[in-house]
Amino acid sequence: MPREHRILITGASGFVGAWLVRELEARRLQRNIDLTVLTVGHGEASAFTADISDKSQAVALIGATRPSAVIHLAAIAAPADARRAPDRAWDVNFRGTMNLAYATMELAPNARFIFAGSSESYGASFIEKAGAPIDEDTALKPMSVYGATKAAADMLLGQLAHDGLKTIRFRPFNHTGPGQTEAYVVPAFAKQIAEITAGLRAPTLSVGNLSGFRDFLDVRDVVRVYADAALGSLRPNIVGKAFNLSSGRPTQIREILDLLIELSKLQVDIEIDPERLRSSEVPIASGRNEAALEAFGWKPQIELRDTLNDVLAEWHLRVKSR
Numbered sequence: 001m002p003r004e005h006r007i008l009i010t011g012a013s014g015f016v017g018a019w020l021v022r023e024l025e026a027r028r029l030q031r032n033i034d035l036t037v038l039t040v041g042h043g044e045a046s047a048f049t050a051d052i053s054d055k056s057q058a059v060a061l062i063g064a065t066r067p068s069a070v071i072h073l074a075a076i077a078a079p080a081d082a083r084r085a086p087d088r089a090w091d092v093n094f095r096g097t098m099n100l101a102y103a104t105m106e107l108a109p110n111a112r113f114i115f116a117g118s119s120e121s122y123g124a125s126f127i128e129k130a131g132a133p134i135d136e137d138t139a140l141k142p143m144s145v146y147g148a149t150k151a152a153a154d155m156l157l158g159q160l161a162h163d164g165l166k167t168i169r170f171r172p173f174n175h176t177g178p179g180q181t182e183a184y185v186v187p188a189f190a191k192q193i194a195e196i197t198a199g200l201r202a203p204t205l206s207v208g209n210l211s212g213f214r215d216f217l218d219v220r221d222v223v224r225v226y227a228d229a230a231l232g233s234l235r236p237n238i239v240g241k242a243f244n245l246s247s248g249r250p251t252q253i254r255e256i257l258d259l260l261i262e263l264s265k266l267q268v269d270i271e272i273d274p275e276r277l278r279s280s281e282v283p284i285a286s287g288r289n290e291a292a293l294e295a296f297g298w299k300p301q302i303e304l305r306d307t308l309n310d311v312l313a314e315w316h317l318r319v320k321s322r
């Protein structure tokens with residue numbers, strides 16, 4: 001008998017959540033699968049709202065939805081927000097994950113629990129490995145509040161796998177694409193470029209630290225593997241395991257900026273804005289992605305240049321329609 005999928009997405013109204021909902025809806029239409037997408041988030045687009053940091057709300061949510069898979073994206077996702085409000089970041093990112101995971105074990109014990117962790121969990125390990133792409137056995141040594149909350153949740157789920165939780169832990173590296181807010185580097189630059197193009201801003205770009213290297217992905221590549229993890233067959237060697245989502249190719253932020261400027265064909269000055277600098281960050285973050293390839297046949301497909309072009313196009317439209 002074909003399986004019935006009831007996929008609960010937390011953080012469904014966020015940047016990644018919106019793309020994931022689109023991916024799942026497209027698969028339902030293309031492949032004619034029995035799939036119900038249950039969205040938890042803010043605003044009208046989401047069917048459910050819940051404060052997952054409150055245990056009783058997490059229990060009520062799982063009880064009401066009885067999912068076959070939970071894809072847990074809800075988080076305080078911007079490292080700067082986590083630094084500003086560490087207690088809230090721990091409440092949502094750690095306690096929220098714990099509440100949902102225990103509620104799933106209790107009320108939907110056959111459901112898979114798919115977790116969006118973060119490469120930020122590796123922290124100082126990136127420095128120790130001197131920029132070489134790291135694998136999933138590398139120690140989690142978070143340096144930021146955000147990284148610590150995600151590393152703790154990641155470890156919690158690793159432990160709960162031994163108690164029977166069918167969890168899959170992803171550790172995505174930086175991902176971007178249309179719909180991301182200007183709190184993140186690519187839209188931060190793209191928005192200013194669009195404003196300069198429209199004559200709404202002097203031709204000077206405000207930037208933060210350009211020297212770091214990050215392993216960038218397109219959000220549309222990332223949600224593909226989340227959907228596969230929820231819908232595909234669950235081999236025992238996947239349960240409880242952690243998977244980097246990365247390209248293995250670090251790109252300097254300076255190069256991202258240069259590419260965006262080149263694509264926009266503008267002449268601009270660059271100005272460092274101290275407000276955009278962070279007190280500490282790793283110089284190079286890059287991950288090996290063989291485990292995700294082996295387990296899910298996944299590797300990134302979208303070229304960085306195409307992603308940047310799409311983000312630029314989005315901001316040109318947004319600025320024009322203001």
Ligand SMILES: C[C@H]1O[C@H](OP(=O)(O)OP(=O)(O)OC[C@H]2O[C@@H](n3cnc4c(=O)[nH]c(N)nc43)[C@H](O)[C@@H]2O)[C@@H](O)[C@@H](O)C1=O
Pocket residue numbers: 077078079117118119120172173174175182183184185186188189206207208209210212214253276278281
């Ligand atoms: C893996 C991780 O990825 C994301 O967190 P993030 O790394 O903070 O992402 P971002 O795109 O804001 O920064 C990337 C780099 O870019 C530098 N940078 C320069 N100039 C500006 C600038 O003007 N703005 C920003 N935001 N960054 C700048 C900045 O110093 C940093 O080195 C989240 O998805 C998070 O959830 C997550 O898990």
